[in-house]
Amino acid sequence: MSTTPRLPSAVPGAPANIVTVRRHAPAVMDAFDAMYATLLGGGVVGMDVKEAMRLRNAFASGCGL
């Protein structure tokens, strides 16, 4: 699975990657990152379980990241 971005970087001088591409919509990505941090950072589910879920999901969906 290729991880070469299909959109250009939104950050002048920086290569295209998962961070710089998403900056095309900074408000949306800030809100997404805040939700993701909240999801990972608390609650009753341990980080070991969350990481196992994340990796299983990445494997099942063919995510190269």
Place this chain on the structure above:
Amino acid sequence: MHINSPGDVVARRRAEVLGVRPELAAAHRRLLATIWAGPVSPVTLELRRLRMATLLDSTAALWERTPAALDAGLTEDRIGRLAQWPSDPSFSQEERVCIAFVEHFLIDHNAISDDDVNELTDILTAEGVVTFTTALIAWDNQHRLDNALHVAAKTG
């Protein structure tokens, strides 16, 4: 007497479920609000949300209507013709490209091509594509969560 619509009931049930973790529910609401306030037409977003709900068999999401889309002119008549989007003349080129991308994503996301993304970018701009694809994964997750946790009873 106020009578709740089925969509109101779904929204309340989902809020109750997500409310088990209030800070996460608030972050989820903020993400969706930011998406709706972004550069992509609310009509296009709503048609796409409902098409995803159909393909994922999310009864809960099909009951709901997003006010921003209705305010922008989306009608029940057009929603009723959504399954005919490839041939129905009421669907714009933007709507067709976006719905096609969604269907492709749900059926086989690894088969999405450079041409598919370029076509979407030509219509939405890069900012729109990031917004659109973020909305796509937000609703993909929400529809599956609704189904898994029985936010609304299935019909049929």
